[in-house]
Amino acid sequence: MNAPRLTLLGSQHDALIEYLDGHPENHERAAVVLFSRLHVSVEGLPDSDRYIAKEVIFFDEAWTNSSSSIHFDFNLASLREIFRKCEEESLVFGFVHNHPQGQAMFSAQDDGNELTLLEALKNRNGEHITFVAMLWANKCWEARVRTAASPDIAVPVRHTLVTSDPLQIFGYQNSSDDHSEVHARGAAAFGKPFVDKIKSLRVGIVGTGGTGSPLATLGARAGIGELVLIDDDELALSNLNRVRGLGKKDVGEKKVQKLKAFIDGLELSTNAGVFVSKVDEDPLALDGLASCDVVFGCTDDFVGRDVMNIALYAYAQVLIDLGLGGRILDDKTGEPVLRYHFGRISTILPEDGQCLFCQDVICEVWIQTQLERRQNPDITEEELREKYLEDGGDEAPGVGPFTSATADFALATLFDLIKPFRRFPQVLRRDMYQVDFVKMEISSHQSKINHDCPYCEQKEFLLMKEKYRLQRPMIGKRDEYV
Ligand SMILES: [Zn+2]
Ligand SMILES: [Zn+2]
Incomplete structure (x- = not known):
């Protein structure tokens, strides 16, 4: 199967980065993006796994336990309503956060947060779910997808496409072919x-x-x-x-x-x-x-x-x-x-x-x-x-x-x-x-x-x-x- 691809509208991308980069003391911030997933087979090609961003939800102050420029801690219970929406509307939960100090890689703490979220989502919505994580650092998106069936495997996306003019394509493979x-x-x-x-x-x-x-x-x-x-x-x-x-x-x-x-x-x-x-x-x-x-x-x-x-x-x-x-x-x-x-x-x-x-x-x-x-x-x-x-x-x-x-x-x-x-x-x-x-x-x-x-x-x-x-x-x- 093909690596997943993410698509954001230009307006979604702009709103996300304005919010994430907008903390007055430069703390990490988080948001949720709900995706619809199109998993499609085409004869002659590997299966396609395309995630289209449908809705952006910024974290409410009340959902945040604590934050600094190098960490973000949230209250899981406050996300329950969003989990329910995911199940009812067949949407994929995407957890988005930023690294204001610029570390372009997901951290060990990010692994932990994702596994906690995935576990909670699985308990609520079932074994079949997938989960998207997006990181905004150094003016680039990094993103990866996990499944409830194999939570420890984080599959990097093939790219994150922003449908602005011009197009913005993040996280693509550097070829050496x-x-x-x-x-x-x-x-x-x-x-x-x-x-x-x-x-x-x-x-x-x-x-x-x-x-x-x-x-x-x-x-x-x-x-x-x-x-x-x-x-x-x-x-x-x-x-x-x-x-x-x-x-x-x-x-x-x-x-x-x-x-x-x-x-x-x-x-x-x-x-x-x-x-x-x-x-x-x-x-x-x-x-x-x-x-x-x-x-x-x-x-x-x-x-x-x-x-x-x-x-x-x-x-x-x-x-x-x-x-x-x-x-x-x-x-x-x-x-x-x-x-x-x-x-x-x-x-x-x-x-x-x-x-x-x-x-x-x-x-x-x-x-x-x-x-x-x-x-x-x-x-x-x-x-x-x-x-x-x-x-x-x-x-x-x-x-x-x-x-x-x-x-x-x-x-x-x-x-x-x-x-x-x-x-x-x-x-x-x-x-x-x-x-x-x-x-x-x-x-x-x-x-x-x-x-x-x-x-x-x-x-x-x-x-x-x-x-x-x-x-x-x-x-x-x-x-x-x-
Ligand atoms: Zn992080
Ligand atoms: Zn028209």
Whole structure:
């Protein structure tokens, strides 16, 4: 099994460190973070164990027996209410404290505190529980996870990810592996921590065609540690002008499987897992998506985009969504002319950027039209109009250099989130820009702010409680899977 990964929102991280570092006499302080745990299996990858911070609770003065700059002693009984909440809401208890004097390691006293807490939690909530400990010292998070079944084993986390802009990744493994020469140029441009951070990430790619396949292959070359590839389509002859890693012999085969075989064949440090299905229909594929730290939306499917758009809030993920659009007209002689043709890159964080609805990338009518077409593939334009439905999206010819270039911009966007290097001019939005390959311009359009938007403004889905996956009964009940 994979080492656990922790995710905190930027606001949770900021609130925690302000509190922990805020004691007037520089004493240690403590807090509780309640996590939801997503334990997910993906074929081709080790099991994923992802903990998403749901709630931060600061220690009340009354819970503290004594404290100094080198110790913190608390009253166990005062935590009983929180233990109860953990059981009732299937949350994992996380004990957080700081070392104001900077010792970056958990101490022997910390071991003792954790075992006391774990014992009390086990007695209250049962043998199956896990327990997270986080330490803030020297402006870094250290974290580890224990289980009630083997309390003496403290498993260090693979990383603690903070979904701020830029991303903050703490506690990642310092690599000294055989692939350092492969990544020497990346390290030369962005530093060795960049190489180690990107290796620590699990990245989902939904759609593995014109944009998804170049992203996956170049992402593997860039050293992304784990890829989750999701697509139910077969490769068509007409795709061969733009896909990467696939050839004529693969026509008729499932794209994701052939793409995984290609990535495996590169023999780099990337592991790829696959789902031959749709994220909006297959509960296991959605769980696979939820196990990712970062998701690239590389589909032209509005129903799939709708799911990724809600998932980024529910599962505290980064969504980088790509699309192409343009217009082809005929000239006087009847020859086609590309009037404009652009690649769009949207970058949405749980607490930053407009959602795909507000960016006018998806809308309810287009989603409903696509669902209708899936049910009734022979539906006519007139029948659609009678139902007040219409197809959406832009005309995109699907020409290799343009789809690839869009994928390249999107991967570089992930680089920029890990190690900022871009200098955005005032006229460009960080959450959405378009590269026009005809007009040779990079631009952002201004979309109106909808203060009622349940996604990016009202945050109704941020860290939402799920009875059904994403509260969509057709994707299955959530408690089947923890
Ligand atoms: Zn300590
Ligand atoms: Zn919105």
